[in-house]
Amino acid sequence: MKKFTFMLVSVIILAGISAPAQASQGVAKKYSSCAKLLGKYPNGVAKSKKARKRAVKGGFAKPKVSKAVYKRNGSRLDKDKNGVLCEQESKSLCAVKEQGFTPLSDLRGSGPGVSVGVVAENQKSVDAVQVELKVNAYGVSGELLDTQEFGLQNIPAKQSVVDGFSWNTRAAVGSIRVMLTCQEPAFEGSPDLPRFQRATATYSYGDYDPYSESPNVRGVFRNRQDTEYFFNVFYVLRNTQGAIVAGGFSNSLGTVPGGGEVAWESNLSLPESLGPLTVEANTSSVYNAF
Numbered sequence: 001m002k003k004f005t006f007m008l009v010s011v012i013i014l015a016g017i018s019a020p021a022q023a024s025q026g027v028a029k030k031y032s033s034c035a036k037l038l039g040k041y042p043n044g045v046a047k048s049k050k051a052r053k054r055a056v057k058g059g060f061a062k063p064k065v066s067k068a069v070y071k072r073n074g075s076r077l078d079k080d081k082n083g084v085l086c087e088q089e090s091k092s093l094c095a096v097k098e099q100g101f102t103p104l105s106d107l108r109g110s111g112p113g114v115s116v117g118v119v120a121e122n123q124k125s126v127d128a129v130q131v132e133l134k135v136n137a138y139g140v141s142g143e144l145l146d147t148q149e150f151g152l153q154n155i156p157a158k159q160s161v162v163d164g165f166s167w168n169t170r171a172a173v174g175s176i177r178v179m180l181t182c183q184e185p186a187f188e189g190s191p192d193l194p195r196f197q198r199a200t201a202t203y204s205y206g207d208y209d210p211y212s213e214s215p216n217v218r219g220v221f222r223n224r225q226d227t228e229y230f231f232n233v234f235y236v237l238r239n240t241q242g243a244i245v246a247g248g249f250s251n252s253l254g255t256v257p258g259g260g261e262v263a264w265e266s267n268l269s270l271p272e273s274l275g276p277l278t279v280e281a282n283t284s285s286v287y288n289a290f
Helices: 002-026 034-040 049-057 067-077
Strands: 094-104 113-122 128-139 144-155 160-168 173-183 198-203 217-222 229-231 233-238 244-249 254-256 261-266 278-283 287-289
Touching: 034 067, 094 173, 113 128, 113 144, 113 173, 113 233, 144 160, 160 244, 160 278, 198 233, 217 233, 217 278, 233 261, 254 261
Parallel strands: 094 244, 113 244, 160 233
Antiparallel strands: 094 113, 113 160, 128 144, 128 173, 144 287, 198 217, 198 278, 217 261, 229 254, 233 244, 233 278
């Protein structure tokens, strides 16, 4: 009987010691901001391995997986509700040098939309290929409205390219986030890669009519190569302060002979409150929307 009593008391004492320790380990820390969370977890925190895999595939650095930390902080710090707190873009050959957007109340007569302009830069000494742009559009209250993905064939070493696009969204856009990923070519040098070329253009407002078929952007592309060039033109629009406010692409694809010249145009109705706009444009022979 004495032996049994001793064992029972020992179990009670050990349980009393271990229970608080287990409880303290199960309480994740609450972070008031992404800056503070990133001090502990530099790549952010994912709620699951599945969420981490999605983040990495989307061009983000590999986050720490912690269901407890995510649950404790998710309502405040996971703004786009993608299962990752304070995700960070992975280091890449390419970077978004500039970006800008204008929300549109009625894009081409189909309801709310947004026009986005981006300058993508390759800072390295090798060409970047498989260039993918992902753009999140958020509502005025911060909710994720839509995600669009676009791809460019390449960005030559030590150069930058402009890219522009517009699309319809479910509601008015309050902010955007542009993410960019790219790869090094599988072989040194890239003689077969299509090269972009600069193009010129001007922008005029005309009548602010989303149904109008009249082009707002008119320009000329002169082929500086000796061979025929299959092209499309992409552009950004800058205000008088030089900031990007919108972007788009030409109405149609085309070919131009070596040394030849061709006119191009684009429809993009914008509010005149943006003021005078200038066009920065370049061609790209391969462009895809996924």
